[in-house]
Amino acid sequence: MSNMFCFQCEQTSGGNGCRNVGVCGKDAVTAVAQDDLTREMIALARMGLANGRTKRADELIVDGLFATVTNVNFDPQAISCLKDEIKAEREGLGGQPFDGPLFEGDTDIVSLRSTLLFGMRGMAAYAHHARILGKVDDEVTGWFYKGLSELANEHSIDEWLGLLMEFGKVNFRCMELLDEANTGAYGNPSPVRVTYNIEKGPFIVVTGHDLHDLYLLLEQTKDKGINIYTHGEMLPAHAYPELHKYPHLKGHFGTAWQNQQKEFKDLPAPVLFTTNCLMPPKDSYKDRVFTTSVVAYPGAVHIIEDENGNKDFSQLIDKAIELGGYPEDKKMTGINGGDVLTTGFAHDAVLSVADKVIDAVKSGAIKHIFLVGGCDGARPGRNYYTEFVKQTPQDSVVLTLACGKFRFNDIDAGEIGGLPRIMDMGQCNDAYSAVKVALALADAFGVGVNDLPLSLVLSWYEQKAVCILLSLLALGVKNIRLGPTLPAFLSPNVLQVLADNFGIKPITTPEEDLKAILG
Missing domain, CATH: 3.40.50.2030 (Rossmann fold)
Structure with a gap:
């Protein structure tokens, strides 16, 4: 059994990669089994593109990718059983195995290949949830075959970047698909x-x-x-x-x-x-x-x-x-001492009061909108997001989503025009809601999204954050601040390209970043 190598999450050991055991708790046996599973999915995807897809192959590829997301599956036996199912499906279609490299080779190419793989793992989670509720999209499913197959091919840096932007647009469609599935089954969220x-x-x-x-x-x-x-x-x-x-x-x-x-x-x-x-x-x-x-x-x-x-x-x-539960009612609080949370500000709820938001921006009552969200994690320094929100001015609104909001969502930050200053838009996939609201506001003001008084300050941890970031970049969103550390799988050259083209920058301190944003 060879040693593991995994650098797909934010807390990866030493900021470089986990080589003996994952910081997440994943052992080397499980890590290697996940890599073997990934190779089998690449082989099945190549076979599907060549000879046609099957419904079972569609499901296996999505579930296989999802199973390799951080903190999902720690059971090597379960992973091996899934790998065997995928192998049997591939062999039944006459396909050949794939034994090529995943994380070896030229540093920049490994960086780009890994970014695409990790993004697809994140998108697979959303596609899985949508499928459970009866929603599938041929473009989304087909792209898993394309993307996995491209992992086995040689590309220039520009071609890899093109694939990442293409993927980002498809992932946005996947998030839209999941939104349709959730709201179709359970109604539009309300605060x-x-x-x-x-x-x-x-x-x-x-x-x-x-x-x-x-x-x-x-x-x-x-x-x-x-x-x-x-x-x-x-x-x-x-x-x-x-x-x-x-x-x-x-x-x-x-x-x-x-x-x-x-x-x-x-x-x-x-x-x-x-x-x-x-x-x-x-x-x-x-x-x-x-x-x-x-x-x-x-x-x-x-x-x-x-x-x-x-x-x-x-x-x-x-x-x-x-x-039996607790013998008596138990009072509990969030990390800041609050005992009540407000949620439900998805796109339908926010756009229903869009006129109030637009009027407040025009009148100067709302001078800035912050989107502070993403994945939470254990690494020190994530209190940055708590302090950032606490220091946002009273004439600003904080939109948030995903589990990063637990750093500050129990804070009573007051209201603007009858709306709470902190508005929880939902889960990580509800970045779709945030983009939909931003596009609507940009349309209302007749400007581009990057011209709005809107700043994105995001935290990342696992692969769903990767696919969301790629969607934002593919949609042309610029000047995103990302933390608490930048991804280990982004090589210096690739990171520089993203900084040059999209203005991605690491967070510094709440005081410095707010000063830079607000001037």
């Missing part, structure tokens, strides 16, 4: 206040991103005396009317994903992981961890779906009843 406090009695915590899993669980737990609480990126679920209507969807537990080992330590309830954000569970609560879909961890109970897409959560429900 809602969500408590951090936990009521006494049995409860279940649901984390991740998959709204359909939450819906299935809500259906199976109604009238059973079991309350449901969201965690992490599942917070925006409260804003969807078809989920909010369940009275036992009570509130939100805990903060961002990287705090789970501390926050779950004494939790008298089970936790369902529906997507990524799983950390290796501690002995104190590993018997309460349940996984589903492509998420897996050795020893955790894995809930599978049947041929009709249904899941039986009875083991999870029984565990909740056994543990």
